[in-house]
Amino acid sequence: MEEVKQYIDYLAMYKLNTFHWHLTDDQGWRIEIKKYPKLTQIGSKRKESMIGVYVDNTFDGKPYGPYFYTQDQIRDVVKYAQDRHITVVPEIEMPGHALAALSAYPELACTKGPFEPATKWGVFDDVFCPKEETFTFLENVLNEVMQLFPSQYIHIGGDECPKTRWKECAHCQELIKKYNLKDEHGLQSYFIQRIEKYVNSKGRKIIGWDEILEGGLAPNAAVMSWTGIKGGVEAAKSGHFAVMTPGAYCYFDHYQGDPATEPNAFGGFTPLDKVYSYQPVPEELNVTQSKYILGVQANLWTEYILDFKQVQYMIFPRMLALSEVAWGTSDAKNYKEFERRVINEFETLDKMSVHYARSIYNINGKVMAADNGIAYELSTSQSPSGVRYTVNGADPSAASPAYTNPIPVQKSMTIKSAYFENRQLKSAISSQDFTVSKTTGKKLRWNSNRMKTILSAEPLHW
Numbered sequence: 432m433e434e435v436k437q438y439i440d441y442l443a444m445y446k447l448n449t450f451h452w453h454l455t456d457d458q459g460w461r462i463e464i465k466k467y468p469k470l471t472q473i474g475s476k477r478k479e480s481m482i483g484v485y486v487d488n489t490f491d492g493k494p495y496g497p498y499f500y501t502q503d504q505i506r507d508v509v510k511y512a513q514d515r516h517i518t519v520v521p522e523i524e525m526p527g528h529a530l531a532a533l534s535a536y537p538e539l540a541c542t543k544g545p546f547e548p549a550t551k552w553g554v555f556d557d558v559f560c561p562k563e564e565t566f567t568f569l570e571n572v573l574n575e576v577m578q579l580f581p582s583q584y585i586h587i588g589g590d591e592c593p594k595t596r597w598k599e600c601a602h603c604q605e606l607i608k609k610y611n612l613k614d615e616h617g618l619q620s621y622f623i624q625r626i627e628k629y630v631n632s633k634g635r636k637i638i639g640w641d642e643i644l645e646g647g648l649a650p651n652a653a654v655m656s657w658t659g660i661k662g663g664v665e666a667a668k669s670g671h672f673a674v675m676t677p678g679a680y681c682y683f684d685h686y687q688g689d690p691a692t693e694p695n696a697f698g699g700f701t702p703l704d705k706v707y708s709y710q711p712v713p714e715e716l717n718v719t720q721s722k723y724i725l726g727v728q729a730n731l732w733t734e735y736i737l738d739f740k741q742v743q744y745m746i747f748p749r750m751l752a753l754s755e756v757a758w759g760t761s762d763a764k765n766y767k768e769f770e771r772r773v774i775n776e777f778e779t780l781d782k783m784s785v786h787y788a789r790s791i792y793n794i795n796g797k798v799m800a801a802d803n804g805i806a807y808e809l810s811t812s813q814s815p816s817g818v819r820y821t822v823n824g825a826d827p828s829a830a831s832p833a834y835t836n837p838i839p840v841q842k843s844m845t846i847k848s849a850y851f852e853n854r855q856l857k858s859a860i861s862s863q864d865f866t867v868s869k870t871t872g873k874k875l876r877w878n879s880n881r882m883k884t885i886l887s888a889e890p891l892h893w
């Protein structure tokens with residue numbers, strides 16, 4: 432609770448006015464629903480959690496949970512946010528990302544189950560089956576949710592719903608025939624429109640991820656554009672509101688510096704300047720259509736977030752860039768000036784004991800051709816005189832040689848470098864190994880596969 436409130440304080444401090452609270456997913460159901468106690472009794476815990484990159488398929492072996500917010504706690508958070516002029520928009524995922532719910536109530540799936548909350552992240556085939564029983568369940572859940580959250584919008588998810596089970600399910604196929612739907616995408620649209628009608632009947636509106644456009648958008652729905660900007664453009668052009676949160680600019684579960692110097696993250700690479708360069712109103716929209724762009728959002732998915740320190744690390748300083756993007760004061764041309772202001776702000780964050788990422792101080796290394804082979808060039812966006820390096824594998828200190836020119840590489844060596852200011856280490860220590868084989872006598876060649884491997888070990892789903 433304290434951490435959620437601190438997070439809301441950060442939003443207030445940097446003038447962001449909406450907290451999108453992703454409360455349900457395959458890996459856990461985190462909100463108490465009085466009518467369905469098994470959601471939290473069963474759905475709020477899992478056997479273990481994934482550690483390391485997805486392809487390694489490794490787990491920590493530690494049971495997680497039960498963790499969820501009681502309704503009293505939720506009311507407390509909503510009030511806390513309200514007092515700071517922040518709206519909390521709750522998200523209840525459907526029809527996909529529902530494994531935690533189906534573990535508690537397997538009768539809501541197309542097949543019998545049993546199901547278990549997921550232990551890894553990703554997309555799972557077992558999803559809500561659009562039967563009457565499911566709609567009754569979801570309406571009852573949404574009733575309690577709408578009583579807790581006074582927001583105009585209720586987020587109903589809608590993303591990444593595989594159609595595998597629906598294709599094989601007699602009930603689903605019957606519905607497609609009965610309502611003359613084109614296919615399973617039509618069924619997704621039917622699902623969302625039905626939920627929309629219900630939410631509208633209570634005086635609220637739905638917002639959902641891009642995929643709610645599949646098979647036709649529900650009449651009053653707003654779109655949260657995440658797979659890119661297409662969803663937002665399509666929504667705005669057809670008179671629907673949209674929130675822009677394209678993965679390439681707005682996913683704060685991505686790395687923000689060289690992965691070798693950062694805690695394990697989902698993947699991707701979204702450094703501070705990339706966030707700062709984002710223009711949330713798509714160029715292809717005219718003035719009237721542009722009014723449908725409600726704003727911009729960043730998403731901190733917690734695939735690999737272990738504690739609140741890591742939350743801080745992932746959102747700072749990128750949240751500062753997002754804030755300027757949201758307020759329309761950012762301009763990629765002025766990034767250097769923004770970076771200076773960010774560094775000033777670090778003093779405030781230090782006073783608040785915020786564990787922010789120092790990636791903007793990091794040293795970039797580049798291998799270049801040189802007489803007799805190759806050389807390693809170091810650069811930084813900060814003052815070049817702050818770069819110190821070693822070639823013997825030791826960590827550099829303020830007393831190590833200052834970098835001036837590309838370092839010749841003629842034998843095997845490890846070059847370590849870091850950025851110092853007033854003799855204080857500011858950056859992570861970058862390290863690059865060079866292996867020179869004496870036996871081949873061939874010209875030295877550079878193999879940059881390591882970085883490529885790390886940066887591509889990700890997006891299953893984009």
Ligand code: ACM
Nearest residue numbers: 590591640657730
């Ligand atoms: C999403 O990242 N699946 C919305």
Ligand code: ZN
Nearest residue numbers: 541560600603
């Ligand atoms: Zn079904």
